[in-house]
Structure formats: C-alpha cells, structure tokens
Amino acid sequence: MEDTDTLLALLSSLLDHPISDHAVLLDALVKHDGNVEKAARYLSRENMRGKRQAQKRKRTASLDDWLSPCTSEASPSGTRSKNTSKLPSKRAAAASSASAKSVQDDLIPSSSTRRASSSSHGKTSRETSISLSGSPCKVKPVTNNEFMNILRHPNSSNSSKPVPPKFPPLTLGTPVLVSDHTPCTLHPSILPSELACRLFYTMMNESRDWKRNKWWLFDRVVESPHRTSFYARGPASGTESPDLQEAAQYWYNGRPTAPPSAFPPAMEEACEIIERVVNGEMGRRKRFPLEWGGAPPDIDNPAEVILWRANVAAANRYEGTKESVGFHSDQLTNLGPYPTIASLSLGTSRVFRLREVIPSNEKDKRSARTYNIPLQHNSLVIMHASCQETFKHAVPPQNTIDLFHPPFPPPPSLFSPEDVEVASSNSRINITFRFYRPDYRAELTPRCRCGVPCILRPDMKNRYTDNKATSGTSGERNAEPPSTKKDIVAKYWWTCYAGAQNEGKGCNFWKVMDVTAEGRGPFVEI
Ligand SMILES: O=C(O)CCC(=O)C(=O)O
Numbered sequence: 001m002e003d004t005d006t007l008l009a010l011l012s013s014l015l016d017h018p019i020s021d022h023a024v025l026l027d028a029l030v031k032h033d034g035n036v037e038k039a040a041r042y043l044s045r046e047n048m049r050g051k052r053q054a055q056k057r058k059r060t061a062s063l064d065d066w067l068s069p070c071t072s073e074a075s076p077s078g079t080r081s082k083n084t085s086k087l088p089s090k091r092a093a094a095a096s097s098a099s100a101k102s103v104q105d106d107l108i109p110s111s112s113t114r115r116a117s118s119s120s121h122g123k124t125s126r127e128t129s130i131s132l133s134g135s136p137c138k139v140k141p142v143t144n145n146e147f148m149n150i151l152r153h154p155n156s157s158n159s160s161k162p163v164p165p166k167f168p169p170l171t172l173g174t175p176v177l178v179s180d181h182t183p184c185t186l187h188p189s190i191l192p193s194e195l196a197c198r199l200f201y202t203m204m205n206e207s208r209d210w211k212r213n214k215w216w217l218f219d220r221v222v223e224s225p226h227r228t229s230f231y232a233r234g235p236a237s238g239t240e241s242p243d244l245q246e247a248a249q250y251w252y253n254g255r256p257t258a259p260p261s262a263f264p265p266a267m268e269e270a271c272e273i274i275e276r277v278v279n280g281e282m283g284r285r286k287r288f289p290l291e292w293g294g295a296p297p298d299i300d301n302p303a304e305v306i307l308w309r310a311n312v313a314a315a316n317r318y319e320g321t322k323e324s325v326g327f328h329s330d331q332l333t334n335l336g337p338y339p340t341i342a343s344l345s346l347g348t349s350r351v352f353r354l355r356e357v358i359p360s361n362e363k364d365k366r367s368a369r370t371y372n373i374p375l376q377h378n379s380l381v382i383m384h385a386s387c388q389e390t391f392k393h394a395v396p397p398q399n400t401i402d403l404f405h406p407p408f409p410p411p412p413s414l415f416s417p418e419d420v421e422v423a424s425s426n427s428r429i430n431i432t433f434r435f436y437r438p439d440y441r442a443e444l445t446p447r448c449r450c451g452v453p454c455i456l457r458p459d460m461k462n463r464y465t466d467n468k469a470t471s472g473t474s475g476e477r478n479a480e481p482p483s484t485k486k487d488i489v490a491k492y493w494w495t496c497y498a499g500a501q502n503e504g505k506g507c508n509f510w511k512v513m514d515v516t517a518e519g520r521g522p523f524v525e526i
C-alpha cells in the first residue's frame, strides 16, 4: 500500500544532495522501472550535469541574449535567462511521461504527468523584442507551446503526437463537486456530533496499540508512515459467522498480524448509520456487472434492501503533518471487483487526494487530474464501485494542519480533560468500513508458489473490454450506458505478494482472475 511513499523515502535516503521536489523524484523512479538505486544514481548524475551546465552558462551568452541582443538593455537579462533555463526540464518531463511503462505507472501514478501538468501548458506568452540595426521592434507574442515546437527536433516523436491538455489540481470542497468529478460521494457531517466525538476518543485510546506496518521492499524493511489496525464486526443476527480471521491476518502487505479486534460499541453505532447511508446511495446508483449481486447479507430487516454490509473495518491514525499514505488503490483480495468502501474521518482535518489512472489507449487523448478533498472531522467519503479500478487515492503530507478541539469533554475513564493528546489534537483518525464478500473469503484466495495467499488487483491501464453490456462510466454522475459498451474492467490479476514479507523475495507468480473457473459470484450481471 505504501508503494509511492516508500519508494520516495528510500530514494531520498540514497541521495547525497536532498531533492525536495517529489515530481523530480517520481520522474526518476518512473524512468528506472521503480528501481530506487538506479534512480538515485541517475539523479546524482543529473545534479552533477546541472552544476556543470550552470558553470558553462556563466561563461557563455544566454540563448535569449543571442536571439535578441538588443533587449538585454531594455529588460533585465536575468529574467529571460531564467525562462530559457527551464526549457530542458519541461522537455524532460514530457519525454519521461511518454516513456513511462504501464507497470511503472501503476506503481507510481502521478509522477511525470503531474509535473508536466504544472509546467508545460502555461498560457503565458513570451513577448520577444528583436532589434534590427539597433532599433527595437515588437514581434507577435509567442505562447510557451509554440516556442517549444520551434525548438523541438523535427523528427522527435513528440512533434507528431498531440499532447492532451493538462489541468492543475482541483480542490473539491462540496459534495456536488466531489460527485461531479470522481466516483465518490462526500457527506460533510455524517454522525450525531456526540457520537462522532465519542468515537474519536474511543479510537484515540485504541490507537495506543496500533502498529506501523513493516514490509520488505527490495533489500530493506520499510515502515508505513502512519499507524493502523483491523477490526472485524460480529455477524448480523440470523446469519452465519464468516471467518474473517485468516483474511484479517493478511490484511496489510501479507504480514500475519494479531487477530482482529471486535468493533467497539461506538464504532458499531457509527457503522449502523453509515451502512444505511451507503445502502441508500448504492440503491440509487447504476451497478456494475461484477459487483456483488448476492442475496442481501443481512436479513434483519426485510423491508430494507441491504446491498452492502460493513463486516470489517480498517483504522488508521495520522499524527502531525507528515504522517501520510501514498497513492494506492485498495487490494481487492477479499473485497472482490467493484467494491464500495466508506471512509470516516475524525479529528484533525486532512486532504484526501484522488487521481485517475488513464488507460493506455487514452493517454494521447486526455491526462489525469489531481483532486484534493479536504476531510473535516465527522465527514464520510464513500468510494463507490469503480473507484478502486480507475482512481488511486492518498493522504499526502501537509505543511500545516489545524489542531482539533473536540466539542465534548473526554470520558474520564479514557483521558483526563487536560490530556493534550485529545484536548488539542494533531491526529486524524480514519476508519474505512468494508464488505468482505463471501465469494472472496480467505479460503478461496489462490496461493502462489511460495504458499502465501495472492493479492487481487485490477489491470487499471487496460481496463476496457468491448463485448459486455455495462453500466455508467466512472466519475460521471447518473451516466447513461455508453453506446460503445466499453467501460468494464477487462482483467484482474492474482499475484504473489510473498516478497513483501520474505526479504523481498517472491515467486513472481501471477494469473488472470477467471470468475467462472474460480466459481465466484453471484454478480450483479454476468
Ligand atoms: O485515511 C484515509 O482517508 C485513507 C486510508 C486508506 O486509503 C486505506 O486505509 O486504504
């Protein structure tokens, strides 16, 4: 789960000269197949080259000076040489974005494109003054894009390919904006405020026992930059108890963990409210063919249609500004395809970041955009079906956060009212409520040659198939079925995950999920 963050941390740790710009680090990783050591060597070389070029620039006249000798007096030459020196890095960003292979992009989704998005499509015009025989004359303003095209080698592959427009990150501050741009919905204030506060105190107390997950990456052990824990809910009355023990064991990066805790009472209360909201929304949304289509798992109340029962929850605590989770999509091993995940935020407000993974066959037509959703105390984001297949999500580090002051005093059994940890808290608690599907229960998970349960992931880069009837496109509210019938995930992969816990050594096992051969279902439509 920590893929991007971990790679970045490792890469930074290998550099002699720190680089704070994540986009630069990500570009280097993409260029080198996620190989941290090669990326580090490359950045060191680039650093040396940059220094040499800077020295050379001092000795020679700038390109601007050469193009427009007369203007060096008319405007400060420092400004112009600064613009000129940016050009090579823009070209490098465009080139690396074009060369990123699908597998790396899946690992590191936002790198080069994000960097390019912020730099290469500015509408700023370069207004160049040219002097002929010493008299200044104005020429037509040239956009940065036009200027790049002039400089580009005519045979370079970029010259023939149209580059899709890129847009800066967008903050989605309202429920309407969230549902218009993403396959998610936002409920800014979901629980009665007393319950939200009680649950915050409960989870802050529980989190004293939560652990940072550890796993192997290449040849070293890395740690998650936040603490986490896993909870299993008791069975609904009248139903059989699903065995969630084994699934819970492998919840995080294949690491065998302690048995899951039961939902504390405040979490159960919150879950019942959230479950009703989620089911209400699912009932109104178009459903995807591979969603769970079985009998309602809870038969408590036959009048109410129950499509989704939160039978497990994962909880995270992010303390301070720097604790985070990198871009990832949630493993589908026990959730199955097109899961719905309900994510509750308590305590300090943090940004939840979403970014679509653009399928390979659309890369030339459109580019991914980053969406930032500020999540206040007591807000709920529902990641609806297709979110895990088409978007990655993250909680990035921030420079600043607002301390959270709970509106009710803490229960004396847990904290004293002056306890700074809760009276003026810098922590965010996140609880993701999930439905572990019976047809994806742990005993049915294929094992790799290492004997360890595989993980299930969608092939996000090649997600279209042409031959199945289907429902709405991700991110489009109330979308009509497209006439091309091209919006369901074609492939999911079962892959070895043993390496995460076995000194980085796995068996590279993979196989395509075959729902018929594996006896999965029932699905909404198949
Ligand atoms: O803290 C959050 O909002 C996201 C947590 C998350 O992505 C996860 O637990 O998989």
Ligand SMILES: [Fe+2]
Residues within 6 Å of the ligand: 328, 329, 330, 393
């Ligand atoms: Fe997640």
